[in-house]
Amino acid sequence: MSYDLVTEFEARGLVHQSTDAAALREWLATPSRRVYAGFDPTADSLHVGHLVALVLLRRVARAGHEPVALVGGATGMIGDPSGRSDERNLLSPAELEANIAGVGRQIRAVLASAGDRVHVVNNADWMRGVGYLEFLRDVGKHFPLSQMLAKDSVKSRLERDGGISYTEFSYMLLQAWDFVHLSDALDCRVQIGGSDQWGNITAGIELGRRLRSRDLHGITCPLLTKSDGTKMGKTASGAIWLDPKRTSPYRFYQYWINLDDADAGRCLLRLTEVPLGEITDLDTRRAANPAARDTQKRLAEELTRLVHGEAGLASARQATEIFFGAEIASLDDAALSEIFADVPSHEFPRASLDGEGLPLVEALKATGLAQTASAARRTIEQGGGYVNNRRVTDPAHRLTVGDLVGSSTLVLRSGKKSYAIARFV
RNA sequence: GGGGAGUUUCCCGAGCGGUCAAAGGGGUCAGACUGUAAAUCUGAUGGCAUUGCCUUCGCAGGUUCGAAUCCUGCACUCCCCA
Incomplete structure (x- = not known):
């Protein structure tokens, strides 16, 4: 069943800027339209910051359309200057290759449950064969320098000490060409992205008009930031990744559980497919009884399931139970290493x-x-030392065979949340 | 080129011959409270060690019973006048 995508986006606060909404609605009134969003393969895994775009594509599929995820194998070689204060380090081809594979897998995994007509494309496939002179004549010719210089992403960088290289300056031409190419190849006429992508998106729309006299459309969504102004998904110990090898389902789950009240509602609205009525209901419950943290729980549950599946959610929950409760003594080695x-x-x-x-x-x-x-002695003296979740207050305490859980393992903890495993082999 | 100020423990910043492992603040860690939140409060915060010992105050020397504190040289930083 399809529903009106634009209305859905607006209701969830996902529209920052868009081209003519009426034209957009009209084009999307026909089912099975293709809508694309781009992902730069700057690492071999996406992180929480990419979730908005990813979920945006899911909504596209849910609305009866076909999401197109572009993994920028070509653009990744250049580096997008948007939203960056300094020049990027270029990736080696081998790194890039691995990143494309990793990111592509994740995108497919997240989109798979939303619909079966999902396109994952790599712009290197059509950029590779294009010659430099050819590109300058066919594409570059249509970019007035005055307009390029006026883009925020370029302007802000020009004002800085580091400036911007010709390479990154050219980035928008590539992304613009991507859009036109996708409109040729897949009849994809809508591009969505974060608000920092507006300049790149409009560049593509402009190029479509000049080159093909074709109407292309664009929507950007607000960048998701936390109420304290910091970026979503950044923690003291680094980014929260979607790859379970980088960020375990448990830590992923915990990130959402620990979210401030002020941010939780908004995340639920923008990052999940929880119905609006239910979100309003949770807002009310949160105001009445914030201690229950229903919103955070729901959020953590939805997103962990989305990214790590039912099994991942189950293990995150099990780990949570152990970490914050209880008795470790009854577990065996296998369960311990799992948790x-x-x-x-x-x-x-x-x-x-x-x-x-x-x-x-x-x-x-x-x-x-x-x-x-x-430092260890201090921690123990101050009551922060735990063996198998039992506080030990004697700084001279020694561990013996009797302390083992299972056959060879023992769980150490400092303070409330820092754990370590000791294996005796 | 001339004149002046500075370099302190993770950071900022006091100390200007012994009572200095070095005030105060920040950060961090732990505890209490709590909602696995925020705020707040308490304690800890060079290393090793069950009283004590060892190493730190830009670097290298020197004076002294004794120096982060005084002297000499070197390095770097900042300010003012040309």
Whole structure:
């Protein structure tokens, strides 16, 4: 069943700027229209910052259209200056290759459950054969320098010390050509992206008009930022990635659980497909009883399922239960390594447990939970040292065979949330 | 080229011969409170060690019983006048 995509976007606060809304609506009134968004393969995994665009494409599919995800194999070689304050480091072809593969897989995985007509394309496929002179004549000719210089992405960089290289300056030509090419090849006439993409999108629309006399459309959505002004998905320990090898489902889940009240509602609206009525309901409940954190739970659940599937969600939940509750003693080695998958672990010789045993201070230091033995001692004295979730207050405490959970493992913790695994082999 | 100011422990910043591992603030870590939040409060914050020991105050020397503190040289930073 299709519904009006534009109305849906507006209701969810996803429209920052758009070309003529009436024309857009009209074009989208026919089912199976193709709508594209681009992803730069700057890493081998997408991160939380890409979720808006990804979910946008899901909504396209849900609305009965066909999402086109462009992975920028060609543009990735150049680097998009939009939203950047300095020049990018160029990626090697091998890195790029790996990134394209990784990002493409993730996009397919997330879009798969929204519809089966999903297109993932790589602009290197059509850019590769294009000669430089040919490109300058056919595409470059249609770009007045005055307009290019007026784009925010270029202007802000020109005013800075580092300036902008010719390479990055040319980026918008490539993206503009992508749009025209996709309109030729797939009859794709709508491009969506973050608000920083407006300049690139309009460049493509302009080129479509000049080259093909064709009406192309564009929508940008507001960049999702947190109420404290920082970027969504950035934490002290780095970005939150979609790849479970980089960010485990547990940490992904926890990121959303820990979100401020002020941000949670907005994320639910923009990043999930939870019906509007339910979101309003959650808003009310949150105002009445913020401590329940229903919104965060729902959000974490939806997104973890979307990115990591039911199995990922289940393991994140199980880990959460253990991390914040309870008894570890009853678990076996396999369950432990499953739950504490992304917790740093350290191996000790089995013999260190014999006799007097291994000083806890040593273990905390070796696992990285404490920088130095002094710091470890301090943590314990202040009540922040735990073995298998049980507080230990004696700084001279030694670990022995009796402390093992399962047959060879033991769980150390410093403070509320820092865990480490000690294996004795 | 001339004149002046500075370089302190993760950061900012006091200290100007012994009581200095070095005030204060920030950050960080831990605890309490709480909603696995925010704010707040408490404690800790060079290293090693069960009283104590060792290494730090730009670098290298020197004076002294004793220096982050005084002297000499070197390096770097900043300001003012040309």
